[in-house]
Amino acid sequence: MAYNLASFRELIRATLDLDATDLPDILVDDWIRDGATRAQTRRQQWPFYEKDWTFNAVDGQGTYTLSAIQADSGSTDAIAEIRQIRGPSSELRWQDITTHDKTNPRGSVSSGTPRFWSQWNNSDVILDPVPSNSTDTFIVRGYAKRADWVSNGAAALSDMPVEFDNTILNWAIGKAHAQQGDPASALHYADMSDLRLRELVRYYDDPSPSHEVTFGGNYNRQVGGLSDPRFSWE
Numbered sequence: 001m002a003y004n005l006a007s008f009r010e011l012i013r014a015t016l017d018l019d020a021t022d023l024p025d026i027l028v029d030d031w032i033r034d035g036a037t038r039a040q041t042r043r044q045q046w047p048f049y050e051k052d053w054t055f056n057a058v059d060g061q062g063t064y065t066l067s068a069i070q071a072d073s074g075s076t077d078a079i080a081e082i083r084q085i086r087g088p089s090s091e092l093r094w095q096d097i098t099t100h101d102k103t104n105p106r107g108s109v110s111s112g113t114p115r116f117w118s119q120w121n122n123s124d125v126i127l128d129p130v131p132s133n134s135t136d137t138f139i140v141r142g143y144a145k146r147a148d149w150v151s152n153g154a155a156a157l158s159d160m161p162v163e164f165d166n167t168i169l170n171w172a173i174g175k176a177h178a179q180q181g182d183p184a185s186a187l188h189y190a191d192m193s194d195l196r197l198r199e200l201v202r203y204y205d206d207p208s209p210s211h212e213v214t215f216g217g218n219y220n221r222q223v224g225g226l227s228d229p230r231f232s233w234e
Helices: 005-016 025-040 066-073 097-103 162-179 183-205
Strands: 050-056 079-086 116-120 124-128 137-144
Touching: 005 025, 005 162, 025 162, 025 183, 050 066, 066 079, 066 124, 097 116, 097 124, 162 183
Parallel strands: none
Antiparallel strands: 050 137, 079 137, 116 124
C-alpha cells in the first residue's frame, strides 16, 4: 500500500521516537521532497513518466507551446520531453531548428500537411509545413514532468510507483538523524536508500527481449538515401 504524505511524516517521527514539536512538518516535508526529487531525477527517462498528448492543428499556425498542447489534450501532466509526434497518417520526422530556419526564410510561409517537427527553447513545437487543415490531429509522445507532490498536502501520494516509497522514506529518516546529531544513523539510512534506488534503476534499465533497442542518434531518424536532408550539416 502506498504511503501518503501523512504516513511518511508519521513513520519518520516514529523511527526516531520524536513528535511534531521536535520534527515539525516544514522540516520533515523538506526531507521527503529531497528524497523524492533524488529518486525522480536519478534516471533520465523513467518509463512510468511516459505519456501521450493529443492536440488539434490550427489552420495557418505552425508554432504550439507545450502548455497549449497539454491544455488542448485535457491532460493534467505537463510535458517535460518530446520523443515523437504523429500526424493524421504517419509519424513526423524531426529536424533541427537551424535546418528549419534555412528551409523557411523569414517572411515565407509554406502550408500543407506537416511532415517535420522542430523544437525551440525546449518549449515551442514547430510544425513544417504550417498546417492547412484545422481538423488534423497530432499525437505527442514523450515524458511528463515530475510532480512536486509533497506540496499537495497530507493526503498526497508520490507520483512514482509504490516500490519507490522505501527509498524516499529512508532518505528522509537519514536527514532526520543528521538533524538530531546522529551521523552514524544518518549514513546508515542514506546507504539503505541509495542501495534500494540502485536496485530500482537496474530493474528499470534491464531491457525486455520484446523491446527493440536502438543505439545512438534520434530513434526515428531516416539516414538512408536522403533527398531532403533535415540536419544543417547534411
